[in-house]
Amino acid sequence: MPRDLRGFIQQLEQRGKLRRIKALVDPELEISEIATRMLQSGGPALLFENVKGSDYPVAVNVMGTVERVTWAMNMEQPEELEDLGKKLAILYQPRPPKKIKQAIDLGKVLFDVVKAKPDRDLFPACQQIVIKGDDVDLTKIPMLQVYPGDAGKVLTLGLMITKDPETKIPNVGVYRLQLQSNNTMTVQWLSVRGSTRHLRKAAERGEKLDVAVAVGVDPLVIMAAATPLPIDMSEWLFAGLYGGKGINLAKCKTVDLEVPADAEFVLEGTITPGETATDGPAGDHMGYYGPSNDNAPLIRFNCVTHRKNPIYMTTFSGRPPKEDAMMAIALNRIYTPILRQQVPEIIDFFLPMEALSYKAAVISIDKSYPGHARRAALAFWSALPQFSYTKFVIVVDKEINIRDARAVVWAITSKVDPVRDVFILPDNPFDGLDFATEKAGLGSKMGIDATTKVYPETDRHWNDELTADPDTADLVSRRWAEYGLDDLQMGEVDPNLFGYDMK
Incomplete structure (x- = not known):
């Protein structure tokens, strides 16, 4: 063909x-x-x-x-x-x-x-x-x-x-x-x-x-x-x-x-x-x-x-989903190894389609020292030319599934103190089509450190996250059909429980 x-x-x-x-x-x-x-x-x-x-x-x-x-x-x-x-x-x-x-x-x-x-x-x-x-x-x-x-x-x-x-x-x-x-x-x-x-x-x-x-x-x-x-x-x-x-x-x-x-x-x-x-x-x-x-x-x-x-x-632009958003999702996967080579501490990154496929990025890192999340955000903005127009960068720990909006929101709300963990970079060259900026072609960027904090980022002891007992979790997985629940996916969330469609 x-x-x-x-x-x-x-x-x-x-x-x-x-x-x-x-x-x-x-x-x-x-x-x-x-x-x-x-x-x-x-x-x-x-x-x-x-x-x-x-x-x-x-x-x-x-x-x-x-x-x-x-x-x-x-x-x-x-x-x-x-x-x-x-x-x-x-x-x-x-x-x-x-x-x-x-x-x-x-x-x-x-x-x-x-x-x-x-x-x-x-x-x-x-x-x-x-x-x-x-x-x-x-x-x-x-x-x-x-x-x-x-x-x-x-x-x-x-x-x-x-x-x-x-x-x-x-x-x-x-x-x-x-x-x-x-x-x-x-x-x-x-x-x-x-x-x-x-x-x-x-x-x-x-x-x-x-x-x-x-x-x-x-x-x-x-x-x-x-x-x-x-x-x-x-x-x-x-x-x-x-x-x-x-x-x-x-x-x-x-x-x-x-x-x-x-x-x-x-x-x-x-x-x-x-x-x-x-x-x-x-x-x-x-x-x-x-x-x-x-x-x-x-x-x-x-x-x-x-x-x-x-x-x-032909195609056309507009609020997602549009064809260019689908192309961006595929390019996201191609970018990942290039980005890792430029910024080795980045484990994975995601550009949500709903954020126009480039206006917000979620990146996960293997955090190893104080200030690591901020450094990773700054490195991301300079890694590739198109990332210079990314308005928000959210940095999370490597354990967070960055493609799960619930997990990312949990990380932001449970790990972020706005005064300490949010930083603004003013007066950057920007997309002239972004009407949210005060001046056309000039805007600010926000970094959010949603990682677990280490000393001296905080003096408080950070308790362990809640996790299931692994032996019990394995037991339940093996007995799932025995419970008569085999028609339901293990861990499936009912969207009606939250009052909105999560799909």
């Missing part, structure tokens, strides 16, 4: 995880409303085959569950993602091996890197149809209007490719673009992203910045683009590592960039530094409408290429 979007859609259909919709649907509001309901219920991917005003089908909710994200990564179980993270950790911060096993592991990873080198496709599927100049009409692409207050239609799951004007190293990112005219779009991105650095360098050199947007690519490549990488490493290489072999790239027709050869659509254009337009308002991942931006970079597209009978793959 080919490793592209079509191959993945075929895989989903064979596994009963795709539904084809033949009824006429409107890309303005209707498709997103249907997809939202599917996301909330953990439903299948959707392929709308009859879209109002367009000749192209629309695929949405393709990675709407962790299960499907795992399949996109060529794996069957989410637990396997940590093994991939271990491989990436070796490359992220390589160290001289001290043991034979470490040398062997490093050798295996380097061999995988050789296999992951991209290949060039001389007759790429993405260029079966080529449209240039005045014939370019982006309005033919069935972009969605997701929310009634959106300023216009948006493209949300395209890979934007740019290149450093000096080093020529490409950057691949996923940004929201808003349609402005038949051949222009604005882009919404954060100042710390690679493409923004490229635009600043192009401005310093008095040059335009070449841009390509690949839409409808292998979902595995999207996951590679969303993975935090060292600045000088290519997302194409990591996509090859994810897939076990190098991906095929194609040289663009009008700009000096390479794109996935099997993309459904490729938009080619340039950004002239200083040329801007008003972007937004648009629904965003925080669950609110993002503000208008009068200085959003304007992309002028001069060429569109696409496959024969292309499929438009």
Whole structure:
């Protein structure tokens, strides 16, 4: 089966995880409303085959569950993602091996890197149809209007490719673009992203910045683009590592960039530094409408290429659950080994979907000295670029199940004295879409030490936690069916007992 979007859609259909919709649907509001309901219920991917005003089908909710994200990564179980993270950790911060096993592991990873080198496709599927100049009409692409207050239609799951004007190293990112005219779009991105650095360098050199947007690519490549990488490493290489072999790239027709050869659509254009337009308002991942931006970079597209009978793959942001939240859960597992290498005392960490998958983190540590929790929180914020926007970090002991909200709340309420254990870092660079901050782009962070305190953190003796007698617990487990309770799970909690649904 080919490793592209079509191959993945075929895989989903064979596994009963795709539904084809033949009824006429409107890309303005209707498709997103249907997809939202599917996301909330953990439903299948959707392929709308009859879209109002367009000749192209629309695929949405393709990675709407962790299960499907795992399949996109060529794996069957989410637990396997940590093994991939271990491989990436070796490359992220390589160290001289001290043991034979470490040398062997490093050798295996380097061999995988050789296999992951991209290949060039001389007759790429993405260029079966080529449209240039005045014939370019982006309005033919069935972009969605997701929310009634959106300023216009948006493209949300395209890979934007740019290149450093000096080093020529490409950057691949996923940004929201808003349609402005038949051949222009604005882009919404954060100042710390690679493409923004490229635009600043192009401005310093008095040059335009070449841009390509690949839409409808292998979902595995999207996951590679969303993975935090060292600045000088290519997302194409990591996509090859994810897939076990190098991906095929194609040289663009009008700009000096390479794109996935099997993309459904490729938009080619340039950004002239200083040329801007008003972007937004648009629904965003925080669950609110993002503000208008009068200085959003304007992309002028001069060429569109696409496959024969292309499929438009899209998604949209908003209050979880959304597709990006499912992707973040999978990335959480990949990040874990990388984070452990950067901050060895961290046993595990969790970014709850309900906290927008990055605004709050719970980390567990093997505490060994006073102040250890605070050090771990500070190290977490600086470990990877995207963690700099995490607003709350809660540090707990290694015995706490960080994915159990009841256990985390118990740790906070039983182990935290707010004056001693809560610390605030003011005036940090922040997500401009976070309306909770007093100033746009500048906010504070909170660390909460919910670990058991040791001297001199406290002078009080900390009594032992309550635990069951192990022999009795084993006896009850063995006799559970004998009690006539075999139809009930041992330890299962009745949500009605607490007055709310805990699932």
